[in-house]
Amino acid sequence: MPTKGSGDPVQAEEMLGSEPNTGEVEEWASRERARRQAWLSGPNDAEKAQWAQREHERRSLRLDSPLRRAGTNPSRLVQRYMREFQLATEGAVSMLLNLSVSDAFDKLVQAGRDWEDEFASMPPRRRRVALEPEHSERAASGRVPAPSETPPSV
Numbered sequence: 001m002p003t004k005g006s007g008d009p010v011q012a013e014e015m016l017g018s019e020p021n022t023g024e025v026e027e028w029a030s031r032e033r034a035r036r037q038a039w040l041s042g043p044n045d046a047e048k049a050q051w052a053q054r055e056h057e058r059r060s061l062r063l064d065s066p067l068r069r070a071g072t073n074p075s076r077l078v079q080r081y082m083r084e085f086q087l088a089t090e091g092a093v094s095m096l097l098n099l100s101v102s103d104a105f106d107k108l109v110q111a112g113r114d115w116e117d118e119f120a121s122m123p124p125r126r127r128r129v130a131l132e133p134e135h136s137e138r139a140a141s142g143r144v145p146a147p148s149e150t151p152p153s154v
Contacts, residue, residue: 043051
């Protein structure tokens, strides 16, 4: 297979770099053994404390709710929710009193039509088509054929 470049083996050796000598290999192997042994030993106390702090922050962010926020008074929170519930109830009563019976009926009818359009629409029914033209003419005219008009049965 042809290669890019001049094809000079000396130049190829320079591009790849020289292979590591035995001392470099031994140095790398000792560093790798030490790294693996440290991993097997587990984290030291400083690493454990650092992890615990990060985990605490992560969990407190996930569980952050109005009741768990620092400095939130639960009684004030209950008062706020009670006030919002009161406003929602007053708004519902106001809507009922300001809505006439005919308006409510019209809105219900429109909601029913919207529901039918969206969920209950059925495909159009198929009608049977007569195979013989005389049957369709008789059916369209609505008259009963005279005995002389009926075809003989086989």
